[in-house]
Amino acid sequence: MSGHLAVIGLGPGDVRHLTPEADEALKDTDNREERARAAAALHDAVQGTRVAIVSGGDPGVFAMAAAVCEEIEHGPEIFRALDVTIVPGVTAMLAVAARIGAPLGHDFCALSLSDNLKPWPLIERRLDAAAGAGFVIALYNPVSQSRPWQFARAMERLAGVLPPATPVVVGRAVGRADEQVTVTTLDRASSAAADMATLVIVGSRETRLVPRAGRTPLVYTPRSAAVVSA
Amino acid sequence: MSGHLAVIGLGPGDVRHLTPEADEALKDTDNREERARAAAALHDAVQGTRVAIVSGGDPGVFAMAAAVCEEIEHGPEIFRALDVTIVPGVTAMLAVAARIGAPLGHDFCALSLSDNLKPWPLIERRLDAAAGAGFVIALYNPVSQSRPWQFARAMERLAGVLPPATPVVVGRAVGRADEQVTVTTLDRASSAAADMATLVIVGSRETRLVPRAGRTPLVYTPRSAAVVSA
Numbered sequence: 001m002s003g004h005l006a007v008i009g010l011g012p013g014d015v016r017h018l019t020p021e022a023d024e025a026l027k028d029t030d031n032r033e034e035r036a037r038a039a040a041a042l043h044d045a046v047q048g049t050r051v052a053i054v055s056g057g058d059p060g061v062f063a064m065a066a067a068v069c070e071e072i073e074h075g076p077e078i079f080r081a082l083d084v085t086i087v088p089g090v091t092a093m094l095a096v097a098a099r100i101g102a103p104l105g106h107d108f109c110a111l112s113l114s115d116n117l118k119p120w121p122l123i124e125r126r127l128d129a130a131a132g133a134g135f136v137i138a139l140y141n142p143v144s145q146s147r148p149w150q151f152a153r154a155m156e157r158l159a160g161v162l163p164p165a166t167p168v169v170v171g172r173a174v175g176r177a178d179e180q181v182t183v184t185t186l187d188r189a190s191s192a193a194a195d196m197a198t199l200v201i202v203g204s205r206e207t208r209l210v211p212r213a214g215r216t217p218l219v220y221t222p223r224s225a226a227v228v229s230a
Numbered sequence: 231m232s233g234h235l236a237v238i239g240l241g242p243g244d245v246r247h248l249t250p251e252a253d254e255a256l257k258d259t260d261n262r263e264e265r266a267r268a269a270a271a272l273h274d275a276v277q278g279t280r281v282a283i284v285s286g287g288d289p290g291v292f293a294m295a296a297a298v299c300e301e302i303e304h305g306p307e308i309f310r311a312l313d314v315t316i317v318p319g320v321t322a323m324l325a326v327a328a329r330i331g332a333p334l335g336h337d338f339c340a341l342s343l344s345d346n347l348k349p350w351p352l353i354e355r356r357l358d359a360a361a362g363a364g365f366v367i368a369l370y371n372p373v374s375q376s377r378p379w380q381f382a383r384a385m386e387r388l389a390g391v392l393p394p395a396t397p398v399v400v401g402r403a404v405g406r407a408d409e410q411v412t413v414t415t416l417d418r419a420s421s422a423a424a425d426m427a428t429l430v431i432v433g434s435r436e437t438r439l440v441p442r443a444g445r446t447p448l449v450y451t452p453r454s455a456a457v458v459s460a
Contacts, residue, residue: 009328012318034453058320060327062453066335069450073440080442088242088328090288090318097290098239098318105296107356109339109365117454126337126363133359134352135339210303212310220299223264223292224347 003045003082007065009058009089012175034067042071042079058091062112062140092199093138096171099181101210101218103169103201106225108136113143113150120150124157131161136207136221139200151200152190158202159186167203167219170194183209183219233275233312237295239288239319242405264297272301272309288321292342292370322429323368326401329411331440331448333399333431336455338366343373343380350380354387361391366437366451369430381430382420388432389416397433397449400424413439413449 037053045051059065065086072079097104109130115123130137137158142151155168164187171181172195184192186202194200206225210218267283275281289295295316302309327334339360345353360367367388372381385398394417402410402425414422416432424430436455440448 011320058324058328060324060332060334062335065328065332066450066453069331069335069438069440069448070452072448073438073450080440080445084448086328086332088320088324090241090320091324094288094290094318094321098288098295098316101299102290102295102316104290104340105292105299107339107341109337109360110334111337122364122455126365129359129363130339130365133356135356135360208299208303210299210310215310218299218302218314220296220303222300223296225352 003048004050004085005041005045005068005082006050006052006085006087007059007068008052008054008087009060009063009091010054010056011089012057012092012095034064035071038064038067038071039075042068042075042082045082046078056089057095058089059086060088061091061110062114092140092171092174093201095174096169096181096199096201099171099174099179100169100183100216102220103136103167103203103207104138104221105223106136106204106206106221107134108138108221110138110140112140113147113154114141115147115150123154127154127157128161131158131202131204134204134206134225136204137202139202141196142194142198142200144196151194155186155190162186162202162205166205167207167209168192169201169219170198171201172198174199181216183217233278234280234315235271235275235298235312236280236282236315236317237289237298238282238284238317239290239293239321240284240286241319242287242322242325264294265301268294268297268301269305272298272305272312275312276308286319287325288319289316290318291321291340292344322370322401322404323431325404326399326411326429326431329401329404330399330413330446332450333366333397333433333437334368334451335453336366336434336436336451337364338368338451340368340370342370343377343384344371345377345380353384357384357387358391361388361432361434364434364436364455366434367432369432371426372424372428372430374426381424385416385420392416392432392435396435397437397439398422399431399449400428401431402428404429411446413447
């Protein structure tokens with residue numbers, strides 16, 4: 001078996017070489033076509049060729065690596081004999097966090113708001129659990145063409161658990177020419193422009209906003225937490 | 231103000247150039263000396279020099295970036311006028327996940343078991359909340375010289391929520407010559423060798439283990455979750 005499949009994360013840096021059009025085209029598949037891409041790549045690898053699947057960010061976080069593993073488990077036995085290499089990358093939440101300070105400096109969760117792969121009530125349950133236990137929350141896939149309402153609904157849900165002034169970081173296209181990172185608060189966040197390339201970080205009760213004259217404020221979560229939150 | 235401070239993540243790759251001795255020395259500060267390192271770097275930057283703080287992994291995840299932000303908030307006003315650049319890196323959980331499949335392919339949390347920065351009951355509350363809501367859990371700082379018991383205690387706690395056969399990935403020194411990534415189950419995990427350079431990933435109820443003849447099994451969490459777990 002000489003076939004080999006590499007699943008490679010480009011991180012945010014290389015994404016600056018993607019045109020906005022190409023990026024939209026990739027995002028527009030809305031997680032529905034990942035299994036088909038994975039199966040096609042595995043079938044090619046089985047033929048003995050070396051195949052690479054590339055994606056922005058980290059392939060292991062809401063991306064192609066899980067789709068490839070699903071195909072290996074459920075596809076023909078020969079898939080299990082392939083050499084598979086997964087190369088990690090800097091995922092979006094780390095890139096956005098670095099631009100604004102250290103919002104992920106304490107315990108945090110990463111949650112996809114895409115409900116074509118899980119029911120919305122499960123997403124709400126996870127939002128409640130994570131916010132209630134004091135985790136900072138990084139939201140992937142906050143909206144898409146087929147589900148424009150998810151982001152506002154999630155902010156509303158979190159407002160039931162967290163104070164209105166909780167810092168929220170909205171990052172878009174980090175590392176690209178049209179990069180935009182803005183800081184807002186939970187009570188205003190739902191009106192922030194979010195699209196398929198947006199990553200949102202919602203602070204915990206501990207997350208701090210540090211104003212700086214003439215500069216973007218820093219947003220960070222202290223490494224220590226003294227109290228067991230309610 | 232010409233001073234500049236860069237906080238740079240080396241990712242897992244460059245860590246292979248760290249000797250085990252240097253690595254132990256850095257880890258041994260046990261999160262207690264980060265504020266002092268940050269303050270020293272900021273004071274140097276205020277003098278007009280360009281200063282860099284480097285660390286393995288990502289500086290924004292349980293590392294130096296939050297300590298620097300803490301110093302900027304609580305230190306002299308002049309710290310807020312400095313140029314601060316944070317360069318993200320591949321954090322340990324992404325590196326370990328890539329070696330074994332895609333355990334972080336669905337919603338997940340990152341949690342530090344170090345209790346010198348937060349009380350142990352808060353850690354237990356977060357373990358319960360995360361596991362109960364179906365998040366995969368990445369554990370940083372599972373043990374240290376001053377707290378060798380944390381890892382086993384956490385496994386015990388999670389066993390109250392998750393099935394005994396839940397896959398657990400124990401990764402050590404990924405990207406270094408002495409790299410070791412092993413797969414076990416929740417009921418056996420506490421006997422796994424864990425040290426200060428270990429990163430542990432505890433699966434959710436959905437996490438799958440795919441045996442492969444003559445190869446390490448794949449561990450992955452499917453992108454979809456059909457049920458609202460209990």
